[in-house]
Every structure is written in C-alpha cells, then in structure tokens.
Amino acid sequence: MATDLMDRLKILADGAKYDVSCSSSGSSRANSNGGIGSAASTGICHTWTSDGRCVSLLKILMTNRCIYDCAYCINRRSNDVQRVTLSPAEVAELTIGFYRRNYIEGLFLSTGVVRSADYTMELLIQAVRTLREQYRFNGYIHLKLVPGADPLLVQQAGLWADRVSVNLELPTRESLQLLAPDKSRDAVIQPMRQVSNLIVTNRAERKQSRKVPSFAPAGQSTQLIVGATGESDRQIVTLSEQLYQRLDLKRVYYSAFIPTVADTRLPARPEAPLRREHRLYQADWLLRYYGFSAHELLDEASPNLDSELDPKTGWALRHLELFPLEINRASYEELLRVPGVGVRSAQRIIQARRQGHLGIDDLTRLGIVMKRARYFITARGRYVGEIKLENSSLRSRLVDGPKQKRPVQLSLDLEQPVVDETASLITGEL
Known part of the structure; x- marks a missing residue:
C-alpha cells in the first residue's frame, strides 16, 4: 500500500x-x-x-x-x-x-x-x-x-x-x-x-x-x-x-x-x-432484556440515574415492599427484578426448580451474584441478608466500586495499543 x-x-x-x-x-x-x-x-x-x-x-x-x-x-x-x-x-x-x-x-x-x-x-x-x-x-x-x-x-x-x-x-x-x-x-x-x-x-x-x-x-x-x-x-x-x-x-x-x-x-x-454513559447502557439493557419500562427506572422526582448504584439496584431500593422474594416460588419475571440475578441465572433457577427446592448454597452455582442478591431473596424461607430491608442501611452496602477502564484495542499500525474511545462493555449480572 x-x-x-x-x-x-x-x-x-x-x-x-x-x-x-x-x-x-x-x-x-x-x-x-x-x-x-x-x-x-x-x-x-x-x-x-x-x-x-x-x-x-x-x-x-x-x-x-x-x-x-x-x-x-x-x-x-x-x-x-x-x-x-x-x-x-x-x-x-x-x-x-x-x-x-x-x-x-x-x-x-x-x-x-x-x-x-x-x-x-x-x-x-x-x-x-x-x-x-x-x-x-x-x-x-x-x-x-x-x-x-x-x-x-x-x-x-x-x-x-x-x-x-x-x-x-x-x-x-x-x-x-x-x-x-x-x-x-x-x-x-x-x-x-x-x-x-x-x-x-x-x-x-x-x-x-x-x-x-x-x-x-x-x-x-x-x-x-x-x-x-x-x-x-x-x-x-x-x-x-x-x-x-x-x-x-x-x-x-x-x-x-x-x-x-x-x-x-x-x-x-x-x-x-463515562459513568453516566455506563449507567445509560445498563438502563438500556434493562429495557431490552429484563422487562423494565422507562417510567419504572426514572420519573419526574428522579430524572437522572444514580451514579453510585446500577439502575436495577436503584429500582429495588425504591420498592423494598416487594422483597424478599422466595426463590422457589418467584416467577421468571419477578426473578429478573432481583439485583444480582440476570437472564441466564433466572433461566437456570426455573430449570433447576423442576428437580427440587433450591437452598441458599445452590444459588451461587447457578450464577447468582450473592453479594447483591442476598438482601432481596430467601431460599426455603432462609434469609441471609444479615440486615433489615431498609433503604438507608442497604445503600452503603450496594454502592458500586470504581468503574472498570474501557477495553483496549489495537491501533491501525498494529504496534501501539490505544484505549478504545467508542467501546462500552456491560459485564456481570445486573
């Protein structure tokens, strides 16, 4: 060339x-x-x-x-x-x-x-x-x-x-x-x-x-x-x-x-x-795959996404009256509303329940992020959240850590790696 x-x-x-x-x-x-x-x-x-x-x-x-x-x-x-x-x-x-x-x-x-x-x-x-x-x-x-x-x-x-x-x-x-x-x-x-x-x-x-x-x-x-x-x-x-x-x-x-x-x-x-961009991608994910609507995630009182909490966790903290959910009885749609439970893990729960009731020890193997989910679920009636379901006490435990850096790609000269200014990667279960 x-x-x-x-x-x-x-x-x-x-x-x-x-x-x-x-x-x-x-x-x-x-x-x-x-x-x-x-x-x-x-x-x-x-x-x-x-x-x-x-x-x-x-x-x-x-x-x-x-x-x-x-x-x-x-x-x-x-x-x-x-x-x-x-x-x-x-x-x-x-x-x-x-x-x-x-x-x-x-x-x-x-x-x-x-x-x-x-x-x-x-x-x-x-x-x-x-x-x-x-x-x-x-x-x-x-x-x-x-x-x-x-x-x-x-x-x-x-x-x-x-x-x-x-x-x-x-x-x-x-x-x-x-x-x-x-x-x-x-x-x-x-x-x-x-x-x-x-x-x-x-x-x-x-x-x-x-x-x-x-x-x-x-x-x-x-x-x-x-x-x-x-x-x-x-x-x-x-x-x-x-x-x-x-x-x-x-x-x-x-x-x-x-x-x-x-x-x-x-x-x-x-x-x-970039965190605002990241939160918008997470909210977009909830619209497309988790059955949420825009008015559930944001309203006139809260017109902007929380920079410290992912949108699903923010929604859950505003609706604590719906939790904790019993993992063995909740519907697929309800499971998708639990922080730490994603589409795949919700599908696995539904499938695994056909073989018998699930206990707390079974949930991590099914892909649930227990660090978040533990405060919003029970299994066989057992609750391991350790604290009461109150917004003020839960929020500090659920705040995100530092946002990960953007992915790296190779530049066209194939020698110097540069940060990709266009990539946004959503990782983990919301």
Missing part, C-alpha cells in the same frame, strides 16, 4: 472513532464458492462479540470533508483539520487487504457529507457493492445512511449491508437545531422509519421465498451524544424505549460528550462522565 494511502487511512480511522454505533449481531451469511469471508450470527463488533470473543472491524470514514457545521463534530466544515478522501475502490481494496492479513473480520463505513446527501450515499453504496460483487466479500458490513438521501438509495444500501444506521446524535429537536442547524430531525427519522418498514416487508417476503435477497439482516442502530445538551437521563431513556418499540431498532448507543472543538454553542462544562 502506498504511504499516501496509509496516511489517509490513519486520518479517516481517527475521525471515525467518535461514532460508537459499530457493533452488530443477528446477521448470518455462509461463504460461497469463490467468495471471501462470512458473517456469523453470534455477532461481530468493534471490540467484543456476544459470546466473549475479541474481534475487529475496519472502522473508517470514506472522507472527513463535510458540508455541515455541527458544533460537536471534529470534522465540521469550519474546523481546521487536514481533509482527505478514499475512493470507493480504495475502501474496497483496503478492506480486502486487511481481511486477507487476518487483521479484521468486517467493515464499518461512515463518512462526512460531500456535495449532497445523494452524492455521498451513492459513493458509500459503490464501495460496498464493489466489495460484494467484484471481491465477492461475504463478511460483515455496517453502513451509515446519510440523512436526506433519496429513499431508493436507502433501499439499495440495505441490500448490500448487514446493518445500517442513522445517528440521531441529540435527543431532542431543539438540541439538534441548536448544535446542528444544517440537519433536520425529520431528515434523520425518515430513513429510520423507511428501514424499519423495509425490514418488516423483507421478513414477510423471505417467508414466502428464500430467494428474496435479505435487507439489512442485522437490523439498524443509532447513536445519541450524552452531555452536549441538558437533557435528563429520563428523556434519553424514554426516547430509546420509543425507538425500540416503534422502529424495532437493534441497538441505541450512547456516547459521552467529548469537547473536541471549541464552540460558543457547546456547554461550558467538562466532558460528560
């Missing part, structure tokens, strides 16, 4: 690091005769897969040139940065080159907007189409959609990519107008609605005939910047819930605001704490 090409690659990879919506699951595509690579249904993401494997994507911008002047964006029109571009052919060549060297397992392709939304979208489609048709690449591709692009281009993009995404960026129409006046909320939402409808239609068509090509088989995702404007966690979590329910999004990603450029429109405050 030419030095000039590698220099551009480093600039465009660095410019893409602020987009965190780069992981995926749900896409499965076997390799074909003469093809290259495959997509695994277990999931592929920038740092970790759902089964714990560490994998990587080539995560780049096609260009950091942009006609927009968003206050929070390092690549905005008025910012003085070196502008570079990769052609669609170069994007395809780089992806295949890195894949053949076993550096990556797929591509995450985003871009600044040049000339117009349609022109930019055509370039992105040309790049991924070259990968699919010329190089016969069957691996995972995540493609950004450009707000305002023609619906026909949006439809084409979903036929070539595994996952597509449009970033909402800011939680409210007013915030978007303030910090990104060149963009409109409707231009962002419209392709999201279109993709949602096309996915539903495609699923129905594929039930009739497997010959129908898949449309965005890994679904769509979006990103919200946290802390650039004054929205509460309640507003953000409620918006995420609506996106999951109305548009069937696979993921909403949260990115703590990082002041990369100076602008009078931006808040006169330090960057948003």
Whole structure:
C-alpha cells in the first residue's frame, strides 16, 4: 500500500472513532464458492462479540470533508483539520487487504457529507457493492445512511449491508437545531422509519421465498451524544424505549460528550462522565432484556440515574415492599427484578426448580451474584441478608466500586495499543 494511502487511512480511522454505533449481531451469511469471508450470527463488533470473543472491524470514514457545521463534530466544515478522501475502490481494496492479513473480520463505513446527501450515499453504496460483487466479500458490513438521501438509495444500501444506521446524535429537536442547524430531525427519522418498514416487508417476503435477497439482516442502530445538551437521563431513556418499540431498532448507543472543538454553542462544562454513559447502557439493557419500562427506572422526582448504584439496584431500593422474594416460588419475571440475578441465572433457577427446592448454597452455582442478591431473596424461607430491608442501611452496602477502564484495542499500525474511545462493555449480572 502506498504511504499516501496509509496516511489517509490513519486520518479517516481517527475521525471515525467518535461514532460508537459499530457493533452488530443477528446477521448470518455462509461463504460461497469463490467468495471471501462470512458473517456469523453470534455477532461481530468493534471490540467484543456476544459470546466473549475479541474481534475487529475496519472502522473508517470514506472522507472527513463535510458540508455541515455541527458544533460537536471534529470534522465540521469550519474546523481546521487536514481533509482527505478514499475512493470507493480504495475502501474496497483496503478492506480486502486487511481481511486477507487476518487483521479484521468486517467493515464499518461512515463518512462526512460531500456535495449532497445523494452524492455521498451513492459513493458509500459503490464501495460496498464493489466489495460484494467484484471481491465477492461475504463478511460483515455496517453502513451509515446519510440523512436526506433519496429513499431508493436507502433501499439499495440495505441490500448490500448487514446493518445500517442513522445517528440521531441529540435527543431532542431543539438540541439538534441548536448544535446542528444544517440537519433536520425529520431528515434523520425518515430513513429510520423507511428501514424499519423495509425490514418488516423483507421478513414477510423471505417467508414466502428464500430467494428474496435479505435487507439489512442485522437490523439498524443509532447513536445519541450524552452531555452536549441538558437533557435528563429520563428523556434519553424514554426516547430509546420509543425507538425500540416503534422502529424495532437493534441497538441505541450512547456516547459521552467529548469537547473536541471549541464552540460558543457547546456547554461550558467538562466532558460528560463515562459513568453516566455506563449507567445509560445498563438502563438500556434493562429495557431490552429484563422487562423494565422507562417510567419504572426514572420519573419526574428522579430524572437522572444514580451514579453510585446500577439502575436495577436503584429500582429495588425504591420498592423494598416487594422483597424478599422466595426463590422457589418467584416467577421468571419477578426473578429478573432481583439485583444480582440476570437472564441466564433466572433461566437456570426455573430449570433447576423442576428437580427440587433450591437452598441458599445452590444459588451461587447457578450464577447468582450473592453479594447483591442476598438482601432481596430467601431460599426455603432462609434469609441471609444479615440486615433489615431498609433503604438507608442497604445503600452503603450496594454502592458500586470504581468503574472498570474501557477495553483496549489495537491501533491501525498494529504496534501501539490505544484505549478504545467508542467501546462500552456491560459485564456481570445486573
């Protein structure tokens, strides 16, 4: 590869690091005769897969040139940065080159907007189409959609990519107008609605005939910047819930605001704490897998998540009248509300109870985090919490320790490890 090409690659990879919506699951595509690579249904993401494997994507911008002047964006029109571009052919060549060297397992392709939304979208489609048709690449591709692009281009993009995404960026129409006046909320939402409808239609068509090509088989995702404007966690979590329910999004990603450029429109405050980002991911997990609703986690009296307690523990302390639960009688839905009991451990409890009543000593082997769960459960009537169920006495015992550092990834030069500014990893049972 030419030095000039590698220099551009480093600039465009660095410019893409602020987009965190780069992981995926749900896409499965076997390799074909003469093809290259495959997509695994277990999931592929920038740092970790759902089964714990560490994998990587080539995560780049096609260009950091942009006609927009968003206050929070390092690549905005008025910012003085070196502008570079990769052609669609170069994007395809780089992806295949890195894949053949076993550096990556797929591509995450985003871009600044040049000339117009349609022109930019055509370039992105040309790049991924070259990968699919010329190089016969069957691996995972995540493609950004450009707000305002023609619906026909949006439809084409979903036929070539595994996952597509449009970033909402800011939680409210007013915030978007303030910090990104060149963009409109409707231009962002419209392709999201279109993709949602096309996915539903495609699923129905594929039930009739497997010959129908898949449309965005890994679904769509979006990103919200946290802390650039004054929205509460309640507003953000409620918006995420609506996106999951109305548009069937696979993921909403949260990115703590990082002041990369100076602008009078931006808040006169330090960057948003990573712990707030982490709590939002935990609340998001509860929405998607634990049966919680946004109004249960946050209300007018408590509009922001507790920085010291995970959201499920905070909810449990506000509803101590429901505890302790007898582990041998509680329903699956009730078990999911117990701090320290996750989806897998709740399933194991239900299964193990068919063989006989469970005792306290059995619970750790089933994956329950007894450090938290002990205060909220009994087993065969036995309670081992040691203290009364009172908010004031429990809180100090349940406060989180220091937050773990973010995962580490390799930089493109494959020599210096750097902290991944986009990764947020939720570990353990909530």
